[in-house]
Amino acid sequence: MIQEPFAAGSSLIHRLDPRFRIVLVSAFSIVVAISNHIPALLSALAVSIVLAAMARLNLKEVLKRLRVVFWFLLLIWVVLPLTFEGNSLYRVGPFTITEPGVLLSIRITIKSTTILLALMAMILTMTIVTTGHALNLLHLPEKIVHLLLMTYRYIFVIEQEYQRLLTAIKIRGFRSDTSIHSYRTFAYLIGMLFVRASTRAQRVHHAMLCRGFRGRFYTLARFKPSVRNWVFSILMAGVTAGLIVMEINSYG
Amino acid sequence: MDKNGVIIQLEKVCFAYHGGNNVIDELDLTFHQGDRLGIIAPNGSGKTTLFHIIMGLLKPCSGKIEIFGRPVQKEKDFHSVRRRIGLLFQDADDQLFSPTVLEDVAFGPLNIGKSKEEAISISRRILDFLGLSGFEDRVTFKLSGGEKRFVSLAAVLAMEPAVLLLDEPTAGLDGHTKAKLIEVLTGLDLPYIVISHEYDFITAVTGQIYTIENGKIFLDEELHVHQHEHVHRMGKQPHKHI
Numbered sequence: 001m002i003q004e005p006f007a008a009g010s011s012l013i014h015r016l017d018p019r020f021r022i023v024l025v026s027a028f029s030i031v032v033a034i035s036n037h038i039p040a041l042l043s044a045l046a047v048s049i050v051l052a053a054m055a056r057l058n059l060k061e062v063l064k065r066l067r068v069v070f071w072f073l074l075l076i077w078v079v080l081p082l083t084f085e086g087n088s089l090y091r092v093g094p095f096t097i098t099e100p101g102v103l104l105s106i107r108i109t110i111k112s113t114t115i116l117l118a119l120m121a122m123i124l125t126m127t128i129v130t131t132g133h134a135l136n137l138l139h140l141p142e143k144i145v146h147l148l149l150m151t152y153r154y155i156f157v158i159e160q161e162y163q164r165l166l167t168a169i170k171i172r173g174f175r176s177d178t179s180i181h182s183y184r185t186f187a188y189l190i191g192m193l194f195v196r197a198s199t200r201a202q203r204v205h206h207a208m209l210c211r212g213f214r215g216r217f218y219t220l221a222r223f224k225p226s227v228r229n230w231v232f233s234i235l236m237a238g239v240t241a242g243l244i245v246m247e248i249n250s251y252g
Numbered sequence: 253m254d255k256n257g258v259i260i261q262l263e264k265v266c267f268a269y270h271g272g273n274n275v276i277d278e279l280d281l282t283f284h285q286g287d288r289l290g291i292i293a294p295n296g297s298g299k300t301t302l303f304h305i306i307m308g309l310l311k312p313c314s315g316k317i318e319i320f321g322r323p324v325q326k327e328k329d330f331h332s333v334r335r336r337i338g339l340l341f342q343d344a345d346d347q348l349f350s351p352t353v354l355e356d357v358a359f360g361p362l363n364i365g366k367s368k369e370e371a372i373s374i375s376r377r378i379l380d381f382l383g384l385s386g387f388e389d390r391v392t393f394k395l396s397g398g399e400k401r402f403v404s405l406a407a408v409l410a411m412e413p414a415v416l417l418l419d420e421p422t423a424g425l426d427g428h429t430k431a432k433l434i435e436v437l438t439g440l441d442l443p444y445i446v447i448s449h450e451y452d453f454i455t456a457v458t459g460q461i462y463t464i465e466n467g468k469i470f471l472d473e474e475l476h477v478h479q480h481e482h483v484h485r486m487g488k489q490p491h492k493h494i
C-alpha cells in the first residue's frame with residue numbers, strides 16, 4: 001500500500017484544481033532550476049516555505065523527505081568547494097576552498113530544497129490517482145502519465161520495503177559497523193529490497209488490473225472552477241514572473 | 253454463459269514459475285453457476301497460483317481455459333473476465349492503494365465506466381451492506397487488518413461481479429468478524445470459490461471441499477483417517493479424542 005501522508009487535508013492548497021497546481025508548480029520549479037541569482041533563489045525558498053505552511057504539511061514528514069536530499073547535498077558540499085577552480089577562500093593544509101565552489105554548493109542547496117518543498121506542498125497534497133487524472137486532463141500522453149505515476153509509486157514501495165527489512169534485521173540484534181558481516185548484511189538488504197519491491201509492485205498492479213484498470217485514471221475528487229483558483233494562480237504566476245525579473249536584473 | 257451453466261472450465265492446465273517445477277500440473281476444474289466451492293490445501297500447494305491463472309494474471313504454459321463459455325488466452329480476453337469475476341487477494345495490502353476507503357471502493361466502478369455519482373452510490377451501498385458505513389473517509393493504511401479485509405471485499409463487490417474468488421478471507425480475523433463474514437457470504441446470491449485453512453469456516457460457507465495435491469485439484473469427499481501430533485496439558489496420560 002502506498003502511504004500519502006500529505007494527500008489528506010483540506011487546506012486552501014488541497015482545494016485548488018490539480019491542473020492549476022501542476023502547471024504552476026512546474027513553471028515555478030523550472031524557473032528556480034535555471035536561476036543563479038542568490039537573492040532570487042532565497043526569495044523562491046521563502047515562497048516554498050509559505051506554500052508548505054499554507055498546505056499545513058506535517059513538519060516531521062517534511063523533514064523526513066528532506067533528509068533524502070540531505071545526503072546528496074552533503075556530498076556536494078564535500079566535493080565542490082574543494083575541486084572547483086577559482087578564487088580561494090581558505091586554505092586548509094593542502095586543500096583550497098574556492099569561492100565559486102562554495103557559491104555553487106549554496107545554489108544547489110537552495111534550489112533543491114525549494115523545488116522539493118514546492119512539490120510537496122503542491123503535488124503531494126493530491127493523491128496519485130488525482131495526479132494521474134489531472135495529467136490525463138492536461139493531455140499528456142497516456143504512456144508518460146503512466147511512467148510518471150508508476151515511478152512515483154515504486155519509490156514509496158521501495159521505501160516501505162526498506163523500512164520493513166531494516167526492522168527485521170534490527171529486531172534480530174543487528175548493529176551496523178564496519179565488519180564484513182555488516183557489509184554483507186547491507187548487500188543482502190539492498191538485493192532483497194529490489195526483489196521484494198518489484199514483486200510487491202507487481203501484485204499491486206495485478207490488483208489494479210483485476211478491478212478493471214485499463215490505463216486511465218478516474219477520480220472522485222471534484223474540482224469546481226472557482227475564483228480561489230484564479231486568485232491563487234495569478235499570485236503564483238506573479239511570484240514566478242518576479243523571480244524571472246530578479247534573475248534578469250542581476251545580469252546587468 | 254454456457255448452456256449447462258458452466259462458468260469456469262480448466263482443462264489440463266499446467267503452470268510453472270520461471271525456472272521452477274510445475275506448480276499446477278494438468279489440472280482440470282469445472283465450476284458451475286450456483287456452485288460454492290471450498291479449497292483446503294497445504295501452504296505452497298498452488299491455491300493462489302490457481303486463482304491468478306483464472307484471472308489471467310499468470311499465463312498457463314499449456315491447457316485450455318474457458319470462462320462463461322468463451323475460451324480465454326490473451327490479455328485482451330481477460331478484460332471481460334476481470335469485470336465479471338471478483339478476486340479477493342490473499343494480502344489486503346496489495347489491494348488497497350487509494351488514500352481513502354470511498355475512493356478505493358469506487359476505483360473499480362469508475363474504471364468500468366460508471367459516472368462519479370453512480371460510483372459513489374454503489375460504493376456507499378456496498379459499504380453499508382458490509383456494515384462499514386461511516387468508513388468512507390477513513391484512510392486505508394490506517395485501518396486494522398480485519399477492517400482492511402472488509403474494505404477490500406467491498407472493493408471487489410463494487411465491481412458487481414458474477415463470481416467471487418476469495419483467497420484466505422479469514423486470515424487474521426477474530427471469531428466475531430469471521431462470523432460476520434460467514435453471514436455476508438452465505439447471504440450473497442453469488443457463486444464463489446473460497447480458499448481457507450479453516451475447516452469450520454469452509455464448511456460453513458461452502459458445499460463441496462476440494463484439495464490440491466501435486467498440482468491437481470480433487471474433491472475431498474471422504475473423511476481421512478489420519479494421525480497427528482499435538483500438545484496439550486496432561487497429554488502424557490492415556491486419552492481419547494472424539
Ligand SMILES: Nc1ncnc2c1ncn2[C@@H]1O[C@H](COP(=O)(O)OP(=O)(O)OP(=O)(O)O)[C@@H](O)[C@H]1O
Binds near residue numbers: 275297299300
Ligand atoms: N512469484 C513466484 N515466483 C516463484 N515461485 C513462486 C512464486 N509465487 C509462488 N511460488 C511458488 O509456487 C508454489 C505455489 O504458491 P502459491 O502461492 O500458489 O501457494 P498457496 O497454495 O497459495 O500457499 P499459501 O497457503 O501459503 O498461500 C509455492 O511452492 C511457491 O514457492
Ligand SMILES: [Mg+2]
Binds near residue numbers: 300419
Ligand atoms: Mg496463497
